[in-house]
Amino acid sequence: MREFIDQWGDILWEGAIQTFQMTSISLIIAILIGIPLGVAVVLTRPGQLLANRFFYQVLNIIINIVRSIPFIILLFFIIPFTKFIVGTTIGVEGIIVPLVLYTAPYIARLMETALLEVDHGVIEAYKAMGMKRGQIIWHVLLREARPSIILGLTLATVSLIGATAMAGLVGGGGLGDIAYRYGFQQYETPLMYVVVILLILLVQVLQTVGNKWSAHLKRD
């Protein structure tokens, strides 16, 4: 045990930090893009507050296109774009761009489902009280959707952690990379097990926190 920690402790710690960095930075950026995108998709739907068939269809097609590309392919496919945005295609910075591009449309879809669950009657009630559209979006739509938004973001985070495992391919590092490089390629099987257990624990904790938080907000 001691020996294992002495040998791999630093590497694992560094990997965990990298995973955390990749996940949190891309998650934040993906949320900043994904939530407004999801709101836009819902609001431009026929019959909604900003109904616009053309805009709605365009958003839908864009989201579908990006969502149909597997992450591993997206990673290489957008190399020129990544280089243009952050100036490099390797390391933690290099992987953030594809991770965001992968996660943001996913979050947008999850937000769409979450927001569509909000009772249209409440929106109507606020309209009848003379509230502005912006007020209704923020104080009714997003507020009432919070429990589902939290569940959706938990889901997105878990899938994001999975995607970071592929980050090793562009030198992004992280826990998944350690499991692949040392565990699989160099036959350090115990290390691979440890990484897998760490990832399982991480996902369990995340999902539990997400579920509890959502249930707390739901007030049923």
Next chain:
Amino acid sequence: MIELKNIEKNFVSNKKVVTAVRDVNLTVPAGEIHGVIGYSGAGKSTLIRCVNLLEQPSKGQVLIDGKDLTKLSASGLRKVRSKVGMIFQHFNLLKTVTVYENIAIPLKLAGVPKKELGARVQKYLQIVGLEDRATNYPAQLSGGQKQRVAIARALSLEPTILLSDEATSALDPETTDSILDLLLKINRELGITILLITHEMNVIQKICDHVYVMENGSVVEQGSTIELFTNPQHATTRKFLNTISQRQLSDSLIDSLHVTGDVTRLTFVGASTGQPALAEISKRFAVTPNILAANIIELKNGIVGNITVHLEGDDAAREQALQYLEQSGIQVEQLGGLVYA
């Protein structure tokens, strides 16, 4: 005051134009409670949603206190809307916040100063009788309590008009009564004008001054509640009245009453309910009234009594008796025609 002038609303579905409301005219003077009754699909919901332009009428004018809403800018319309409260069948509360916040959030958004907020919320919670429920969440309340919160939310913006879209339709009869009492109280104490739609005749009976009966998008009959209860003209109105007290007797029912001759319904309104009319006719004319059924309906502005009688006696005596009754202000109506056993 609410005035609807020649309101028409068309919907286009599958390239076909469906007219939900056609040429409806309606005036609710300040301080009165008017009700629109109709079966589902009659267009009453569309009609009430035209009043605050949740539904934009295809034709016609909507005037609130003389101001034509269809000509207002978006911000002008919002301003009017904040003074026209609305309550709904399914309450439409925010589920993720407390009762207090359900009332406070719209107030905050409407720009009510922070220091007045608490007192304002308390005041209206008290009016609806839920002052001890401020920290509860909607899921912890009964249907009637949720509707009370919705009413408090609507009232807290201090409107002069309240629109009620089937507000009691999801509630049991006892809760319905308590909500109707509350609506009557806010009408009397706060002077709020109310326009409501319903499919329940007892809602009309208990709180309305004036009724509109709607069918296929048109108002087929209207009048004061007493007029409608005593002298209904349209078949639909009669059908609704039947839900309160059976007006039409079926042939088999008359048959089973084992009577020969006319079955007559006598309707008494207000003052005439005090007269001993039947005793009088049996004394004056050679007829014997046989009471088959009787009931009394308490309306918001009066009392209506009904007696279904079978008169025994020869034709001339019966005719004289009925004439006498009509002259004493009692409405006489033949039911089921002549029946011979």
